Amino acid sequence: MSLCVCVQFPDRMIIGSDTAVTFNLLTGEKLRGSLPMQKTYLIGEWAVFLAGDGVSCVSIAREFELEKNKSISTFKRILKKYFRQMSSAQSNADPSKLNAVMFKVDGNGRTISHTFMPTNQFNPVTRRGTSEGIHIITGGYRGDEVLKYAQQNWNDEVDVGTYIRTIFEHFSGGEIGGEIDLFEVSYRGNEYLGRQPLRETVRLPIITPDEKSRMSVGLTGGTVTGALIRTGSSGRRIEVDAQGLRTYDGNGQNRIRINTGSDSGVAAIVFNGSSGSYAGEINSYQNGGLTIFSDDITIGSNNTANPIRIQGAATFAGPVRFNSTVSGISINVSDVYGLSATLSSLQSQIDSLRSSYNSHTHSVTLPTHNHGNSANQNWGGTFTSGGPR
Structure with missing residues (x-):
């Protein structure tokens, strides 16, 4: 479980x-992990606290960090997506525990916080800094109970970090505890102040990573159901959960994702570059079509004897350029868009000229004469030339 306290x-x-x-x-038993986990993330101009399923919280933070538009509405959309996935995929999980708080300083230098809860469809509850006093904000496990205790024990003469640590130590020992990460958000920027141990008596059994791994080995058959299956906790690895399958390179960058679905009903294979930025995808929509998207697509073949083949009718929706010779193309003039109408008009003009030529005649009239020799036959008259051939 996770807890956040902000002054x-x-x-x-x-x-x-x-x-x-x-x-x-x-079985209902609860165990405390021996390794710490960060719950608050510095992303752009925001400090973001996330409470809920650990894998989902890390995925939410990573997805929000990759967004170009790091807005409240973008964060809300991501939260709602993971909430629906948790609700449908993890029957033994409690998705109502998924909640978050975002902190930043606005353009006027005034602090602002937004709390997101599933009980009001993740519509943010906003609080702005005021000169009339302070806001104490809590989020996560037992948040309402912690807020009441924090308000009752506020002391403006005590160092704020010490005050917050005292609140955590009061509630530590079970699902809350370990250490405390402190952050400051101000007009100077967002700063991680460091990690401090908490004085607590842990009331839950401690489980180490090796013990957790041993609980998962020796499986030879059957069905394994869990929140996350992965080949490692960092570096090159493969992770599988309700959202799909992901591969990571040695730098921890997600390179390939196979999504189980999305808000648009899309199952997709998504590719990212070495920096983690979007490179393209192969997806299938509900109508059964298969599409490939990217800003730059290269389809190549290393075997020149067996070049790339496109089988079936093909439609090119944009300009086409051939950088080398083209052979084996057979095109009917009537199938060439635009050219067919031009040739038809040209043929009509040729037919009209041929008709005019065939029906055109000339006439010549000569007088009657015998060339001065009375023995010759007199001849003359009108003679026609041309006409149909």
Whole structure:
């Protein structure tokens, strides 16, 4: 479970979040992980706290970081998508625990926070810094209970970091605890202040990564159901969960995703470049069509004896350029768009000229004469030339 406590002043905010990781077994038993996990992320101009399923929270933060438009509406859309996926895919999970808080300083230098909860369809509850006092904001596990305690124990004479740590130590020992990460958000920018240990008595059994791995080995058949299956926790690895399959390179960049679905009913294979930026995709829409999208697509063949073949009718929706010779093309003039009408008009003009030529005649009239020799036959008259041939 995760907890966040923030003290919001007009011009700055101090944020604390714990690092405890809790595993809920099918038997109902709860275990505390031995390794810490960060719950608050610095993304662009935002500090973002996420509470809920650990894998989903990391995926939400990663997806929001990749967005060009890091707005409230974009973050809300991502939250709602993962909430629906958790609700439909994890029957033993409690998706109502998925919630978040975003913090930043606006263009006027005033602090602003937005709380997102599934109980109101993730419509943000916004608080702006005010000179009339402070806001104490909580998010995550037992948030309402923690807020009431924090308000009752506020002391403006105590260092804010110490005040927040005292609140965490009061509630630590079970699902909350481990260490505390502190952040400051102000007009100077967002800053990670460091990690401090919490004084607590852990009341849950501790499980190490090796023990967790041993719980997963030795499976020879049957069905394995879980939130995340992966070949490693960092570096080159493959991860599989309800959202699909992902591959990562040695730098931890997601290079290939096979999505199980999306809001548009699309199952897709998505490719990213070495920087993690979108490179293209192969997807299938509900109508059964298969599409390939990218800003730059190259289809090549290393075997020149067996070149690339396109079988079936093909439609080119844009200009086509051939950089080398072309052979084996057989085209009916009537199938060439635009040229057919031009040739038809030309043929009509030729036919008209031929008709005019065939029907054109000339006449010549000569007088009667015998060339001065009376023995010759007199001749003359009108003679016609030309006409049909």
